[in-house]
Amino acid sequence: xxxxxxxxxxxxxxxxxxxxxxxxxxxxxxxxxxxxxxxxxxxxxxxxxxxxxxxxxxxxxxxxxxxxxxxxxxxxxxxxxxxxxxxxxxxxxxxxxxxxxxxxxxxxxxxxxxxxxxxxxxxxxxxxxxxxxxxxxxxxxxxxxxxxxxxxxxxxxxxxxxxxxxxxxxxxxxxxxxxxxxxxxxxxxxxxxxxxxxxxxxxxxxxxxxxxxxxx
Ligand code: PRP
Numbered sequence: 001x002x003x004x005x006x007x008x009x010x011x012x013x014x015x016x017x018x019x020x021x022x023x024x025x026x027x028x029x030x031x032x033x034x035x036x037x038x039x040x041x042x043x044x045x046x047x048x049x050x051x052x053x054x055x056x057x058x059x060x061x062x063x064x065x066x067x068x069x070x071x072x073x074x075x076x077x078x079x080x081x082x083x084x085x086x087x088x089x090x091x092x093x094x095x096x097x098x099x100x101x102x103x104x105x106x107x108x109x110x111x112x113x114x115x116x117x118x119x120x121x122x123x124x125x126x127x128x129x130x131x132x133x134x135x136x137x138x139x140x141x142x143x144x145x146x147x148x149x150x151x152x153x154x155x156x157x158x159x160x161x162x163x164x165x166x167x168x169x170x171x172x173x174x175x176x177x178x179x180x181x182x183x184x185x186x187x188x189x190x191x192x193x194x195x196x197x198x199x200x201x202x203x204x205x206x207x208x209x210x211x212x213x214x215x216x
Contacts (some may be wrong), residue, residue: 004050007195007202010070012058012079019095020074021053027209054090062087071195072203077178077185078164082124087190091100091207094214096187100127102180103171104153104160109179112138118159121145121152128162131182150174 021034034044043105044053049061055066061075062085073087076096080089102112102120111118115136121143122128132140143158145151150170152158160180171177189210191203 006045006050006052006200007072007199008052008054008070010061010064010075010161011053011055012061012073012075013055014058016074016096020093021189023093023095023210023213027213033155037133044181046110049211051095059083065190065192067194068164068194071192071199072206073185073190075190076123077183077188078127080188080190081130081183082126083110086193088193090106090191090195090203091189091210092191093187093210096185098164098166098185099178099187100124100162100182101165101178102131102160102162102182103150103165103178104174106177107177108153110162112136117141118183119157120160120162121158122162123147124162128183131162144184150176170208180210 011020021031029046029049029051031044031046033039033041034053040053054070054072058075058079059082061073062080062083064070065073065087066085074093075163078100117139119141119195120128120132125142125144128142134140143152149161149163152161153176154174164185165171165178168178189207196203
């Protein structure tokens with residue numbers, strides 16, 4: 001093990017990182033210093049296994065992986081699709097399951113059927129553009145928001161939104177509904193293409209162990 005170089009993981013901060021470390025622990029990969037909630041450290045190391053972990057904002061994970069600053073990243077499929085970076089997606093981790101949907105008031109359903117030029121608010125402008133332009137062949141105006149996207153139709157900023165739906169309660173509490181499903185989402189493992197070549201055995205072994213654990 002001492003001859004190995006460090007393998008570096010970028011994890012999307014929050015629930016995803018917690019879930020990921022729980023899963024890693026089940027296959028014998030631990031990182032004790034990461035469990036200290038008061039720590040302000042940014043990089044955590046397991047010297048014995050030659051592994052390093054750092055937490056970043058979700059949308060930055062594919063950036064770190066594309067540039068090789070991290071060999072491996074764990075992030076939602078929504079971020080992978082939106083960022084469209086040059087990385088390999090190697091494993092569906094199964095958790096963080098939700099859906100990317102077009103949502104709005106029931107009255108907006110009709111606007112989606114007649115290819116009208118409508119306004120679409122989203123935190124995911126690239127996913128929204130791909131869906132409307134490439135899949136539906138509908139010309140729309142896309143308005144980028146940074147959160148609380150459900151406000152869009154409520155304050156008449158937009159006709160519909162493209163956003164993540166998990167339990168559906170945010171929509172329900174605001175009188176909105178799913179109008180169309182864009183795609184299913186979950187947490188994925190991504191790998192830098194050069195790391196994949198240089199560290200094939202270690203990465204394959206990790207993916208196989210995780211896959212085994214997930215299917216047991
Ligand atoms: C996400 C998403 C929806 C909500 C969906 O927002 O953008 O608003 O969760 O979850 P639900 O279907 O279980 O209600 P998040 O909480 O990440 O915050 P944001 O609105 O600031 O993006």
